[in-house]
Amino acid sequence: MSLTSIELSNGVGRRSDIAVIRARLETKLAELLETGPTPANLKSAMDHALLAPSKRLRPILLYLVSEPDDCLTETALCLGAAVEMVHTASLILDDLPCMDDADMRRERPTTHKAFGQATAILSAIGLLTRAFGIIAELAEVPAATRTRLAAVLATASGHQGLVAGQEIDLNARETLVDQEQIENLNWLKTGSLFVAAAEMGAILRDLPGNRVEHVRRFARHLGLAFQTADDLLDKTASTSEIGKDTLKDGDKATLVSLFGARRARLTCNEHLQAAERALLDSGVSVGPIQAVMDTYLRAKIGSE
Amino acid sequence: MSLTSIELSNGVGRRSDIAVIRARLETKLAELLETGPTPANLKSAMDHALLAPSKRLRPILLYLVSEPDDCLTETALCLGAAVEMVHTASLILDDLPCMDDADMRRERPTTHKAFGQATAILSAIGLLTRAFGIIAELAEVPAATRTRLAAVLATASGHQGLVAGQEIDLNARETLVDQEQIENLNWLKTGSLFVAAAEMGAILRDLPGNRVEHVRRFARHLGLAFQTADDLLDKTASTSEIGKDTLKDGDKATLVSLFGARRARLTCNEHLQAAERALLDSGVSVGPIQAVMDTYLRAKIGSE
Numbered sequence: 145m146s147l148t149s150i151e152l153s154n155g156v157g158r159r160s161d162i163a164v165i166r167a168r169l170e171t172k173l174a175e176l177l178e179t180g181p182t183p184a185n186l187k188s189a190m191d192h193a194l195l196a197p198s199k200r201l202r203p204i205l206l207y208l209v210s211e212p213d214d215c216l217t218e219t220a221l222c223l224g225a226a227v228e229m230v231h232t233a234s235l236i237l238d239d240l241p242c243m244d245d246a247d248m249r250r251e252r253p254t255t256h257k258a259f260g261q262a263t264a265i266l267s268a269i270g271l272l273t274r275a276f277g278i279i280a281e282l283a284e285v286p287a288a289t290r291t292r293l294a295a296v297l298a299t300a301s302g303h304q305g306l307v308a309g310q311e312i313d314l315n316a317r318e319t320l321v322d323q324e325q326i327e328n329l330n331w332l333k334t335g336s337l338f339v340a341a342a343e344m345g346a347i348l349r350d351l352p353g354n355r356v357e358h359v360r361r362f363a364r365h366l367g368l369a370f371q372t373a374d375d376l377l378d379k380t381a382s383t384s385e386i387g388k389d390t391l392k393d394g395d396k397a398t399l400v401s402l403f404g405a406r407r408a409r410l411t412c413n414e415h416l417q418a419a420e421r422a423l424l425d426s427g428v429s430v431g432p433i434q435a436v437m438d439t440y441l442r443a444k445i446g447s448e
Numbered sequence: 449m450s451l452t453s454i455e456l457s458n459g460v461g462r463r464s465d466i467a468v469i470r471a472r473l474e475t476k477l478a479e480l481l482e483t484g485p486t487p488a489n490l491k492s493a494m495d496h497a498l499l500a501p502s503k504r505l506r507p508i509l510l511y512l513v514s515e516p517d518d519c520l521t522e523t524a525l526c527l528g529a530a531v532e533m534v535h536t537a538s539l540i541l542d543d544l545p546c547m548d549d550a551d552m553r554r555e556r557p558t559t560h561k562a563f564g565q566a567t568a569i570l571s572a573i574g575l576l577t578r579a580f581g582i583i584a585e586l587a588e589v590p591a592a593t594r595t596r597l598a599a600v601l602a603t604a605s606g607h608q609g610l611v612a613g614q615e616i617d618l619n620a621r622e623t624l625v626d627q628e629q630i631e632n633l634n635w636l637k638t639g640s641l642f643v644a645a646a647e648m649g650a651i652l653r654d655l656p657g658n659r660v661e662h663v664r665r666f667a668r669h670l671g672l673a674f675q676t677a678d679d680l681l682d683k684t685a686s687t688s689e690i691g692k693d694t695l696k697d698g699d700k701a702t703l704v705s706l707f708g709a710r711r712a713r714l715t716c717n718e719h720l721q722a723a724e725r726a727l728l729d730s731g732v733s734v735g736p737i738q739a740v741m742d743t744y745l746r747a748k749i750g751s752e
Contacts, residue, residue, distance in 0.1 A: 182607050186615040190607060237573065242565035261546035262618050265569065269541065269576065270607030276580040277602030280595045287591035291584045294598060298581030303486050303494060303574030311490040314566050 162436060165207055166200050172221040173228060176278060189259040189267035194232050196250035197387065199440055201370070202341040203228045208432045209345030209359055219284045220348060223293065226275040227341045230301045233268040233275075234310070234337075240264065243314060244389075251387035272301070285348070293344050300340035309333030313396070320397045323411070327368055327399075334374075335367030342366075351426075358426035365419035366437065372412040373445045375400045412445050466740060469511055470504050476525040477532060480582060493563040493571035498536050500554035501691065503744055505674070506645040507532045512736045513649030513663060523588045524652060527597065530579040531645045534605045537572040537579075538614070538641075544568065547618060548693075555691035576605070589652070597648050604644035613637030617700070624701045627715070631672055631703075638678075639671030646670075655730075662730035666723050670741070673719035676712050677749045679704045716749050 173194055177187070203224025212220040239246040239254040240261060246254050256264035279294045299305060309332030312320075320326050342363035346356045375398040399408040416437060423430055477498055481491070507528025516524040543550040543558040544565060550558050560568035583598045603609060613636030616624075624630050646667035650660045679702040703712040720741060727734055 177607075180608055183612050183615045183620065185619055186607055186612060233573075237569055240566075240569070242569070262544075263615060265541055265544070265546070266611045266615050267607075269537075269572075269605075270611045272573065272576060273602045273606035273611070277599055277606060280598035280602060287595045290595045291591045291598075294584035294595075295581055298577045298584060301573075302577035302581060303481075303490055303571075304484055307570045307574045307577070308487050308490060311487045311567060311570050315489055316487065 162204060162432065162439075165204055169200055169203050169207075169221055169224055169228070170195070172218075172225050176222065176225050176229075176274065179274075185259065185263055186266055186270065189255055189263045190270050192252065192258055193236050193250075193255045193264075193267055194229065194271060196252045198228075198250050200224075200228060201436070201440060202231055202337060204436060205338065205363065205366070205433070206341040206345040206348075208436070209342045209428050210348040211429060212348070215284060216348060219282055220345070222278055222282060223344055223348060224341070226278045226297065227337065227344065229271040229275040229278075230297060230306075231337060233271040234301070234306050236264050236268040236271075238310060243310070246389040249388045289347060289350075292347055296340050296343050296347065300336040305332060305336035305340075309336070317396050321402075323399065323403070326397060326402065330368050330371035330399075331364065334371040335364050338367030338370065339363040346426075346428075355426050355428075358422050359428060362419050362422035362426060362428075365415040365422060366441075369412045369415035369419065369441055372399050372408050372415070373441050376405060376408055376412070376445055379405065409445055412441070416441060466508060466736065466743075469508055473504055473507050473511075473525055473528055473532070474499070476522075477529050480526065480529050480533075480578065483578075489563065489567055490570055490574065493559055493567045494574050496556065496562055497540050497553075497559045497568075497571055498533065498575060500556045502532075502554050504528075504532060505740070505744060506535055506641060508740060509642065509667065509670075509737070510645040510649040510652075512740070513646045513667075513732050514652040515733060516652070519588060520652060523586055524649070526582055526586060527648055527652060528645070530582045530601065531641065531648065533575040533579040533582075534601060534610075535641055537575040538605070538610050540568050540572040540575075542614060547614070550693040553692045593651060593654075596651055600644050600647055600651070604640040609636060609640035609644075613640070621700050625706075627703065627707070630701060630706065634672050634675035634703075635668065638675040639668050642671030642674065643667040650730075650732075659730050659732075662726050663732060666726035666730060666732075669719040669723035669726060670745075673716045673723065673745055676703050676716040676719070677745050680709060680712055680716070680749055683709065713749055716745070720745060 174191070177190055177194065182190075203221070206224045206227055207220045210216065210220045210223075235249055236255045238244050239249055240256055247257055248254065252258070254264075255267060259267070275297065276294060279290055279297065282290055282293075285293070301307070309329060312329050313333060317329075320329060339360050342359050343356060346359040351359065378398075379400055399411055419437070420430070420434065423433060478495070481494055481498065486494075507525070510528045510531055511524045514520065514524045514527075539553055540559045542548050543553055544560055551561055552558065556562070558568075559571060563571070579601065580598060583594055583601065586594055586597075589597075605611070613633060616633050617637060621633075624633060643664050646663050647660060650663040655663065682702075683704055703715055723741070724734070724738065727737060
């Protein structure tokens with residue numbers, strides 16, 4: 145019985161089932177870095193960044209969208225691990241002194257604080273390339289599907305996705321003056337990888353094109369909600385509460401800084417509702433994903 | 449008529465034919481970064497690094513090993529461009545202040561000197577992810593071949609290849625005391641991507657396994673010869689002669705610093721001879737590749 149079918153047949157205790165998926169994912173992440181001789185310092189840095197405590201939202205999202213049967217459970221975990229490696233690589237780099245200059249991440253010193261900048265950067269490249277290696281080698285997936293998965297991840301993480309978002313965030317944030325521009329940045333920085341994760345889950349289960357589009361729309365709204373919730377938390381939580389530096393945004397334009405917490409919270413909730421409608425349209429099981437949204441988003445943004 | 453068949457039928461003027469391949473490659477590199485809206489500063493940084501004057505040895509090697517017919521000429525150029533993007537990404541990062549702290553590369557200011565460290569790092573990630581996107585989307589190549597190509601490139605560039613080499617170079621060079629250890633580092637830093645390029649050419653033309661092994665052996669020796677030639681040049685040439693900072697190696701252990709220029713030159717020539725023997729064994733046309741070796745290696749290392 146696959147993890148998802150446990151969740152669905154239970155109907156209750158969803159949070160603990162998500163904890164089961166997360167635990168298996170943690171094991172998979174560690175396994176997938178054990179590929180043979182690696183300089184010890186580099187391997188420690190990769191482990192430090194990748195195996196630190198994390199919600200693992202993107203791989204869990206991928207897993208829940210894919211609703212894997214027994215044959216595909218391991219594959220869904222591997223594919224989620226690949227997405228998590230790309231995400232972790234982006235965090236290592238975002239935290240560097242020349243970018244956000246952060247000291248804490250995932251309840252640990254940032255990778256450059258613990259291992260120096262050079263090894264931190266190299267560990268990010270190691271994780272990024274490993275992600276594409278994992279996808280290329282997925283044994284249970286037809287090669288044509290693997291190339292489609294790799295293309296989705298490359299587009300989302302590259303110079304028209306995550307990388308573009310970080311560039312705008314660092315060097316062009318002052319040009320953003322309205323909600324559309326801020327949300328375009330949020331899309332690049334966060335939405336693109338959420339959408340890639342969900343789309344990869346949809347591709348893995350071979351959903352038809354129109355349902356993949358609903359999945360993409362769902363994840364786009366989820367990603368936008370998540371980034372706005374993150375901006376809200378940056379203003380209100382402490383480092384010890386969320387495990388990373390807060391108030392790093394400074395005077396950066398966000399929905400919170402431009403329009404205030406109240407409107408940002410409203411926008412966040414609108415995106416969550418739109419995400420749920422799109423999820424229903426996609427035909428993917430709503431329950432487990434809704435539980436994730438409730439736990440990690442609704443509970444965090446709070447009410448007015 | 450494909451470029452390689454021009455070369456083979458001519459039998460003379462090989463250098464200019466390689467110049468033709470290089471010119472077509474330059475066009476392809478520029479084309480492959482034109483994928484749609486990208487932050488202008490980021491795009492400029494990627495162009496600055498990727499389109500600077502370069503020998504393009506790795507993609508030319510891939511091309512010459514693949515000996516593409518008319519149907520595969522464009523594909524061989526795309527695949528070469530992907531390898532060149534990975535190589536360029538590694539140069540951008542190696543040049544950073546926290547690594548080799550170099551000011552000049554490929555006759556231009558290094559990318560971080562021209563665009564700042566953050567954008568330099570992002571442009572490297574952009575190039576790296578684009579490389580895997582290009583392979584995933586190669587229209588003329590069966591999907592199973594594309595996944596094989598991606599796996600080869602990921603392994604060569606990741607934490608057991610290029611990334612491992614740079615980590616050892618930066619943080620463990622002082623532990624290297626004999627030729628075997630130095631050459632293991634040279635293998636990781638240079639040989640692994642030379643071998644990947646040649647192997648990808650062999651995979652593209654669908655060579656059988658034993659011939660692929662000969663190609664790998666050829667490229668391994670070529671890469672080792674190339675790295676030793678590079679170490680020799682670092683000691684003897686000026687920045688204006690080779691377009692990048694020299695004497696960056698300082699007291700780093702290399703074959704040159706450990707055993708002197710004479711023995712390093714001898715080792716380099718031994719690797720070139722071994723490379724030629726392996727190339728003959730592989731059945732790949734020797735002429736064009738030998739011309740490249742003569743022009744870019746034998747002419748550079750000189751005689752005693």
